[in-house]
Amino acid sequence: MxxxxxxxxxxxxxxxxxxxxxxxxxxxxxxxxxxxxxxxxxxxxxxxxxxxxxxxxxxxxxxxxxxxxAKRFGPDALPLTRIAGAMIERIEPHRDHAVATLAGYGEYDLLCYHTGDDKSAAARENEMWHPWLNWLRERHGIDLHVTTGIMPVVQPAAVKKGFSGLLGEKSDAELAALGVAVPALGSLVLGLAVTEGSLSAQDAVNIASLDERTQMQRWGQDPALLDHVAVVAADVMDAKRFIMLATAQAD
Incomplete structure (x- = not known):
């Protein structure tokens, strides 16, 4: 751009x-x-x-x-412009595709896949993840099924329909912000909570990176994991800032 x-x-x-x-x-x-x-x-x-x-x-x-x-700079210097560009050139002319793509994340949401063989990790996941699955059900009437392990869980047809209807009501700016936050977090639930103002960007990153942080507590800090979490945090904070500015009233 x-x-x-x-x-x-x-x-x-x-x-x-x-x-x-x-x-x-x-x-x-x-x-x-x-x-x-x-x-x-x-x-x-x-x-x-x-x-x-x-x-x-x-x-x-x-x-x-x-x-x-004299030095070249890349898109990372223009995070809000990247989101605005996606809104203008990808979401506005192709809303149905954007809605379908985001709804697909909801069917395989990070929060639905719990650890099955580590009681301590499972307890932390229950503590940090279940409140937001409950939030989704109470706020939007969408009830996600949860599994343990990595085998895909088949969500009820009502889940996809619920997400599609919910996302279809979002503005182009909201869809653009979700288009950054949701892939970064691996969770449509957390992305919705952030863009709707129910969850801070940093708390969402902490929840989404629970497994990575648990792994580092056990085995020591991993520069690659730390870099990954930092990138996720930057993306989610950019998305949150974008939606706040897009919905802010001029003085």
Whole structure:
């Protein structure tokens, strides 16, 4: 995603602009670089309805590469733009596909697969996971079946129907945020709880990474696992920030 200078080789880009700003129009707020609209990979303009989100997007572009204009930077420098881009170019024109993909995560939700041969780990999973399965049932009327081990559990037909109906009522911005948080967490239940304001991003990461943290408590810290958890945390926090900005009211 670039201003008007998309990098064709996937190796990042150099800063070529001086000022990122927001221009208000009849269809929302467009982020511009030196007065020209930021263009997404599909050539759509980076335009959103929420002014707070547009201002945050512009701030992201203003900071990108500012420390060293001669150095290339990648998409990681523009996390909110990545989510907005998915919303504009993938979710808005293909909502049904987005809903179906997210609903699929719910059928194989992390919280449904419990440890079967470690009583201590199983007790921690019950303590941390069951409250959110209960939350889903009480808030949305969706009752997930739980199993032990790794063999897939077949969920009732009502589960897929319930998730599809619930997700179909979400806004494009909510679906975009869920599209980042849910794969990162491996859990549609936790992603919904975060985007609906019932669970903090950090608590969701702690719940989703229970097995990894248990493993490190037993065998010692693993740099690869620590890096994985850190990436998950960054993604979920970006998704949470995106939805908060997308639904925030301008001053």
């Amino acid at each position: 670039t201003g008007n200078n998309r990098d064709r080789h996937g190796v990042g880009q150099k800063r070529f602009w001086s000022n990122a700003s927001v221009i208000a129009g009849p269809h929302g707020y467009t982020v511009t670089l030196d007065g020209k609209p930021v263009r997404l990979p599909g050539r759509a303009s980076l335009r959103v309805i929420s002014k707070p989100l547009a201002e945050a997007l512009a701030a992201e572009w203003q900071a990108a590469g500012a420390d060293n204009p």
